[in-house]
Each structure stands twice: as C-alpha cells, then as structure tokens.
Amino acid sequence: MDPRTAQIAANLAAVRERIAAACRAAGREPESVTLVAITKTYPADDVARLVELGVRDVGENRDQEAAPKAAAVPDVRWHFVGQLQRNKARSVVTYADVVHSVDSLRLVDALTDAVVRSGRETPLGALVQVSLDDDERRGGAVTGAVEKVAEAIAASPALRLLGVMAVAPVDWAPDDAFARLAAISGRIKQRFTGPDGTPDWISAGMSGDLESAILHGSTHVRVGSALLGKRTPLG
Numbered sequence: 001m002d003p004r005t006a007q008i009a010a011n012l013a014a015v016r017e018r019i020a021a022a023c024r025a026a027g028r029e030p031e032s033v034t035l036v037a038i039t040k041t042y043p044a045d046d047v048a049r050l051v052e053l054g055v056r057d058v059g060e061n062r063d064q065e066a067a068p069k070a071a072a073v074p075d076v077r078w079h080f081v082g083q084l085q086r087n088k089a090r091s092v093v094t095y096a097d098v099v100h101s102v103d104s105l106r107l108v109d110a111l112t113d114a115v116v117r118s119g120r121e122t123p124l125g126a127l128v129q130v131s132l133d134d135d136e137r138r139g140g141a142v143t144g145a146v147e148k149v150a151e152a153i154a155a156s157p158a159l160r161l162l163g164v165m166a167v168a169p170v171d172w173a174p175d176d177a178f179a180r181l182a183a184i185s186g187r188i189k190q191r192f193t194g195p196d197g198t199p200d201w202i203s204a205g206m207s208g209d210l211e212s213a214i215l216h217g218s219t220h221v222r223v224g225s226a227l228l229g230k231r232t233p234l235g
C-alpha cells in the first residue's frame with residue numbers, strides 16, 4: 001500500500017468508528033448511515049484510493065471539478081452537493097446519481113429538462129437543500145419554499161424525491177440545526193410518501209458535526225477533510 005493510501009485507510013477507519021459510535025449512542029444500526037466521501041480539491045487518484053478501500057459514494061461541490069473525476073472513476077455513486085448553476089445542469093446529469101442541493105423551482109425545471117434531453121434512463125435522485133437559518137446566500141430553500149420545491153421534484157417525470165439536505169449554520173449549535181432538519185424531514189416524509197417510496201434521506205453531518213447529525217437521524221453524512229486532510233481555504 002502506498003503511503004497516501006495507508007493514510008486514507010487510517011482516516012477512513014477512524015471515520016467509520018466515529019459513525020459506529022454515534023450510531024451506538026443513538027440506538028441505531030451503523031448500516032443506517034451511508035458515508036459520502038467529499039473529494040473536492042483532491043485528485044481523482046484519491047477517489048480511486050477511497051474506492052479501493054471500499055467507499056461506494058463520492059461527492060463533489062463544483063461541476064468543473066466533478067465532471068473529470070467522475071469520468072476517471074465511473075464505478076461509484078456520484079453525489080453533487082454544491083450550489084448548482086442552472087447552466088451546469090446538463091453536465092451534472094450525465095454523471096450524478098443524486099443532487100443534494102436542489103433549492104429552487106427554476107433548478108428543478110433545469111434539471112428536469114437536462115435529464116430529458118440527456119436520454120438518461122433512470123430518474124435523477126434529488127434532495128431539497130434547506131436553509132436552516134433562512135439565509136439564502138449560502139444556498140438552500142427558505143422555510144416557506146421547502147415544500148414547494150419538494151412538490152416540484154415529486155411532480156417531475158425525470159427526478160425522484162429522496163429527502164432533505166442541510167449544512168448547519170456556522171453560528172448555530174449543531175444539535176439545534178439537525179433537530180430542525182429532522183422535523184422538516186418528518187413533514188416531507190408524511191406528505192410525499194407514495195408509490196415511489198418514502199423520501200427518507202437526511203443528508204446531514206460533515207467532519208466536524210457528524211455525531212450530532214447521526215443523533216438527529218442523518219442517513220447520509222458528507223465527510224471530506226476527516227478523510228483526505230484539511231483543504232486550502234479556497235476549497
């Protein structure tokens with residue numbers, strides 16, 4: 001094993017142990033939480049190392065970076081987790097299995113149109129990104145818009161509503177943020193359970209706050225720096 005692979009393997013074991021411990025504390029099965037490795041700013045070689053180590057879900061937040069990495073490492077589920085400009089929708093739908101950051105009706109339309117034009121055969125998974133503090137600048141639908149965006153996704157022939165996603169606002173206690181997201185998830189599940197299933201994904205928790213997210217029901221933790229190392233400020 002090359003030194004970089006060994007380092008990532010040790011980090012991955014530590015993250016998996018954190019997830020397992022948080023599940024034990026919450027009375028949950030470790031299999032109920034999926035680790036999505038966020039590989040932004042790190043090279044495709046690191047994605048390949050993660051895959052070799054058993055990771056099956058990988059995420060990126062910018063199309064320019066994601067598209068070439070997805071082409072280099074195709075045999076995983078690719079998650080798009082960043083703010084998405086509508087003009088990037090056509091690219092993203094060619095490689096992404098799930099977009100976590102759907103936060104407007106216009107983006108639902110752009111993604112629907114992109115999937116239809118692409119000839120893609122399976123629907124694109126979509127999560128409503130929620131702005132927990134109603135500050136739209138960092139992405140996410142404000143409280144009053146969440147159900148409208150969910151409704152549009154559910155009505156789209158090209159998208160499949162899977163659940164909700166959020167990033168804890170920096171100045172909030174993670175427990176407050178993730179408890180609020182859990183309540184929103186409960187309403188979305190109740191309203192949108194149908195023939196396609198229950199939109200029960202809660203995409204929440206990152207390197208610094210995954211324990212709190214798991215305690216509040218997160219099903220998908222998005223972990224970057226704890227696996228691959230601290231990024232430069234730009235990332």
Ligand SMILES: *Cc1c(COP(=O)(O)O)cnc(C)c1O
Pocket residue numbers: 038040061081082167206207208222223224225226
């Ligand atoms: C970068 C990023 C993450 C991972 O953050 P870490 O603190 O490095 O674990 C998770 N979610 C989103 C949306 C991100 O942009």
